[in-house]
Amino acid sequence: RDYRDGKNQNFLRDEDLEKVLATAKAREKVDKYAYLASFDEIKENDFNLNIPRYVDTFEEEEEIDLVAVLQERKALKSDLEQLEAKMEGYLKELGFMEGDNG
Numbered sequence: 001r002d003y004r005d006g007k008n009q010n011f012l013r014d015e016d017l018e019k020v021l022a023t024a025k026a027r028e029k030v031d032k033y034a035y036l037a038s039f040d041e042i043k044e045n046d047f048n049l050n051i052p053r054y055v056d057t058f059e060e061e062e063e064i065d066l067v068a069v070l071q072e073r074k075a076l077k078s079d080l081e082q083l084e085a086k087m088e089g090y091l092k093e094l095g096f097m098e099g100d101n102g
Helices: 014-026 039-044 066-093
Strands: none
Touching: none
């Protein structure tokens, strides 16, 4: 991220400003960050300078392997059951629980 999150608005840090200024000074296109539009392009866009008209910042979401997630969840549930049984044994041993009454 090239800014600091704020409550109502975001803020540019010094290093963010330096990057903006260096990019503008170099007058170069930087993927997902900066674009050097020609006058004709700006005119074609009715002189609209909104950033999304010129810079595509879309990033695909990482694909989630649901089968792997379900397997991990099942393994974690099994681990939890084993830990709870072990904890119950310790509590019984220490006299905090009686038999199977809980």
